[in-house]
Amino acid sequence: MATAARYPAAAPRSSATEGLPRLLNNKYRLERRVGEGTYGVVYRATELASGHTVAVKEMRPDDSEEGVPSSALREIALLLELRHDNVVRLREVTRDLSRPDPAAAAAAAAAGGRYPGGGGGGGGAGGGDSAQLFLVFDFVDMDVHRLMQLYPALGANAQLVKYLTYQLLCGLDYCHRRRVLHRDLKPQNLLVDVRGGANSLKIADFGLSRAFGVPVRLLSPEVVTLWYRPPELLLGGRLYGSPVDLWSAACCVLEVSNRWPLFPGATEIDTLMKIFEKLGSPDEASWPGLADLPHWRPQMPKCPGRSWEEIAPRLEPAGRDLMRRMLTYDPAQRITAAAALRHPYFADIGPLLEHPPQL
Structure with a gap:
């Protein structure tokens, strides 16, 4: 429960x-x-x-x-x-x-x-x-955090992981088209209705959400639970939009798949270092405007990063590619929810929508 x-x-x-x-x-x-x-x-x-x-x-x-x-x-x-x-x-x-x-x-x-x-x-x-x-x-009687506790092998169920990921992106795409940022995506805020085997995912707890528009307003960087917070916020950025939710969503998906948080930092700087260790350290070439972020320092450690086979061992190649695009450092280059739904990873989603994968 x-x-x-x-x-x-x-x-x-x-x-x-x-x-x-x-x-x-x-x-x-x-x-x-x-x-x-x-x-x-x-x-x-x-x-x-x-x-x-x-x-x-x-x-x-x-x-x-x-x-x-x-x-x-x-x-x-x-x-x-x-x-x-x-x-x-x-x-x-x-x-x-x-x-x-x-x-x-x-x-x-x-x-x-x-x-x-x-x-x-x-x-x-x-x-x-x-x-x-x-x-x-x-009322929805389960969340993804609890689901992982009750079903330790959840991440090994590749089709169910794909099905949940697709639903998460559908919900995000809808919110973003309505110009709503969630700003606090994490497994505890993703509810799953398991009644009748539906395994229907619902995004919940919009307490930190904001409407966004043009012109872009300065927003607080102190949002999103630490482990799911994107680097632009960890580095003090205040001009941000829907890409923050895509980063958090990828962290949630990989936590389900790997059964372990992706960047479980104890502090903001510790979380940032864990990101660098896995994805490699960013630079101005890969992330234009990086040097302008308030907390960026040129002397920060230079890490080579790990392979995506190591970061996402249970995902198929197309799934790894989608996660890579969702975890792109430069928010301007990070894939949108709408584009993510068209990614080849979901080429076979039709049958899963007809007959949801079971736990």
Whole structure:
């Protein structure tokens, strides 16, 4: 079942919802806590009218902000616009109607006004004076991190790895076409619906996501969990776009295939050195503009790198080539999700979509 590893961002805090089971608006029965998310706790719940199992994410305020944090509003606004088979579906945004709080109504309006229940707020489930919202998602009982723990031979199932990779890229392509960066792809944020053998992958936890556009804005480099963070962010770059998600996606795929994180650094510089050791050190010839990145130093170690047969021993040659293109140093040359879906690695994807590979 789902674990706290799926939603690793929020620190535990007291909440009235810890007295489970409890009802939310006489519509959902919150049954047990299943994980942590950016600014929230996630509960498994039942929709009383239908009997459907759902996930309810309790959005809790950040100590440094009044009301619902801006990143939570960002997640709500973006998710309400995303509808794709490979993106987790936000069904409803609600509040605890038994404890009205005008601040949450204002928060909902800031998220685009797509907020059921009228003018009340986010409701006192925590007993405090801060706004509080509840996000209701389709429930998915597994994530890739947990899947690897339960099925140690997962990476040896080449067809299933390909099938999951294709779905991940489909979800990313959809997000990027909608001009949404995820910015925190990792195995814990990739849910897998294993019911009925579907093995359907869904991208989740958009707490760090951003809309991007033209002109490009300066963004924070301190996003993406360390092991999955691309070199342009590790080197302090603030002008970036969709290529950051492709790098993270490749790290996830190779972690599944190899059953071990690709760049498990303890610090930013340690992660960067692990990247150099495997891929070889970059230079201005391979990455124009490298010298302009704030944290780049010419005296950084010069590493020759390893062969792709060593980096991705279980992938077929076409799969290695795709990973190489997704892990290209120069973001301008990194393959896009749309182009990746057309890569020869997926030449035989049709039968897999008809009959999903099984665990």
